[in-house]
Amino acid sequence: MILNRLRAALILLTLIPFMLFACGQDEESVRVDMSKREDIRVPEPEPAITYAYLPQYSHTVSYQRHNPLIEYLARETGLPIRQVFPDTFEEHRRMVEQGDIDISFSNPMTYIRLAESGARAFARIIEPSGNPTFRxxxxxxxxxxxxxxxxxxxxxxxxxxxxxxxxxxxxxxxxxxxxxxxxxxxxxxxxxxxxxxxxxxxxxxxxxxxxxxxxxxxxxxxxxxxxxxxxxxxxxxxxxPYPGWVYAARKGLKPQIVDKISKAMFKLTMSKPGQASILSAAGMRGIIPATDHDYDAIRELAAKLGMYGEYDTGRRDDL
CATH class of the missing domain: 3.40.190.10 (Periplasmic binding protein-like II)
Incomplete structure (x- = not known):
C-alpha cells in the first residue's frame, strides 16, 4: 500500500511541470504599445530666494552653520528662502552671474569678481574675534x-x-x-x-x-x-587683516527684498540667547552694513597679485 502511494506521488510530481506549461499556453499574451508613454517629471522646488555659502567647507557643515540663520531670516521677512550648494568657488560665482543665487555669502576676493557682474555688497560679518576683518x-x-x-x-x-x-x-x-x-x-x-x-x-x-x-x-x-x-x-x-566675509545681492534682485533681508540681519545680536546661537552656529558675532567701497583694499591686493590691473600701484610694501 505504501509503495503504491509513493509511486502515485512520483507520477504526480513528474506531471506538474507539464500541467503548468499547459495552463500557460491557454493564457492570452499581453501586447505593450511602446508608442504610448507618459513622461514623469521630477517636481521642481517651490520658488524661493536662493541663499548660498561659498563652499569652503563640506555641504553638511555649510548646512549646519547656516540653516538656523536661513530659518530666522524666513521667519522675520516672511520670504521663502532656500539654501543651495554649489560645489566649487567658480560654480558659486557663475551661479550668481546667471541669477541662480540671489544672496551670496562669500569671501572678499570672490566678491570683487561677483561685483563685475553687477552683484553688490549690502552686509558683512563681525568675525568670532569681534572684528569685521579676518586673516x-x-x-x-x-x-x-x-x-x-x-x-x-x-x-x-x-x-x-x-x-x-x-x-x-x-x-x-x-x-x-x-x-x-x-x-x-x-x-x-x-x-x-x-x-x-x-x-x-x-x-x-x-x-x-x-x-x-x-x-x-x-x-x-x-x-x-x-x-x-x-x-x-x-x-x-x-x-x-582684511575686510571680512560679505553678503551680496545678485544683479536685478528687487531692492525691497534686499532691504527686508538686511534689516533682519542687522537685528541679530549676541545679547539675546536665541539669536546668539544662530550667530555662533554661522561662525559670526554679528552682521553690519557694507558697501562696495569697503572692498577696495581687496582690489588693491588683487592688482598686486597680478589678478587685476586697474589698481596696480607698483608698490609691494603695503601687502
Missing part, C-alpha cells in the same frame, strides 16, 4: 623640524584651499610676496581637491604629512578640532 594662517605640523618661520616655506610643498580663496590662498600669497617669496620658490603649490570641504582638506593633508604646509582662513582649526589633535599643528604665520 589667513599658514600652518605646519609641529614635528616638521624644517618649518618654523615664513622663510622656511621656500622650497617646500604647499597645499592651499582654492585659487580664489582669500584667507586660504591669496592673503598668504600676498604675505609671501611682501617677503620676497614668489610662486616659483615652492616645490609645489596644490589646491584642495573635490567639491566643498576644502578648508578641512587642506588641514588634513598637512596633518597626514602629504604636504609640508597649508594656508587656511582664520577659524578653520576650530572647525576641525574634532577630527585632529590641534596640539600637533603649528601656526607658522598670520597675514594682515
Amino acid at each position: 589667513g594662517q599658514i600652518i605646519a605640523r609641529k614635528d616638521n623640524r624644517a618649518i618654523h618661520h615664513l622663510r622656511d616655506c621656500k622650497g617646500k610643498r604647499w597645499i592651499a584651499v582654492d585659487p580664489l580663496s582669500a584667507g586660504g590662498y591669496l592673503f598668504a600669497l600676498g604675505l609671501f610676496l611682501k617677503h620676497g617669496i614668489t610662486v616659483d620658490d615652492f616645490a609645489e603649490i596644490a589646491f584642495a581637491p573635490g567639491p566643498g570641504g576644502k578648508q578641512e582638506k587642506a588641514v588634513l593633508a598637512v596633518y597626514a604629512g602629504k604636504y609640508d604646509f597649508a594656508s587656511i582662513r582664520e577659524g578653520t582649526l576650530d572647525i576641525v578640532k574634532d577630527k585632529i589633535s590641534l596640539d600637533k599643528i603649528r601656526i607658522v604665520a598670520r597675514t594682515r
Whole structure:
C-alpha cells in the first residue's frame, strides 16, 4: 500500500511541470504599445530666494552653520528662502552671474569678481574675534623640524584651499610676496581637491604629512578640532587683516527684498540667547552694513597679485 502511494506521488510530481506549461499556453499574451508613454517629471522646488555659502567647507557643515540663520531670516521677512550648494568657488560665482543665487555669502576676493557682474555688497560679518576683518594662517605640523618661520616655506610643498580663496590662498600669497617669496620658490603649490570641504582638506593633508604646509582662513582649526589633535599643528604665520566675509545681492534682485533681508540681519545680536546661537552656529558675532567701497583694499591686493590691473600701484610694501 505504501509503495503504491509513493509511486502515485512520483507520477504526480513528474506531471506538474507539464500541467503548468499547459495552463500557460491557454493564457492570452499581453501586447505593450511602446508608442504610448507618459513622461514623469521630477517636481521642481517651490520658488524661493536662493541663499548660498561659498563652499569652503563640506555641504553638511555649510548646512549646519547656516540653516538656523536661513530659518530666522524666513521667519522675520516672511520670504521663502532656500539654501543651495554649489560645489566649487567658480560654480558659486557663475551661479550668481546667471541669477541662480540671489544672496551670496562669500569671501572678499570672490566678491570683487561677483561685483563685475553687477552683484553688490549690502552686509558683512563681525568675525568670532569681534572684528569685521579676518586673516589667513599658514600652518605646519609641529614635528616638521624644517618649518618654523615664513622663510622656511621656500622650497617646500604647499597645499592651499582654492585659487580664489582669500584667507586660504591669496592673503598668504600676498604675505609671501611682501617677503620676497614668489610662486616659483615652492616645490609645489596644490589646491584642495573635490567639491566643498576644502578648508578641512587642506588641514588634513598637512596633518597626514602629504604636504609640508597649508594656508587656511582664520577659524578653520576650530572647525576641525574634532577630527585632529590641534596640539600637533603649528601656526607658522598670520597675514594682515582684511575686510571680512560679505553678503551680496545678485544683479536685478528687487531692492525691497534686499532691504527686508538686511534689516533682519542687522537685528541679530549676541545679547539675546536665541539669536546668539544662530550667530555662533554661522561662525559670526554679528552682521553690519557694507558697501562696495569697503572692498577696495581687496582690489588693491588683487592688482598686486597680478589678478587685476586697474589698481596696480607698483608698490609691494603695503601687502
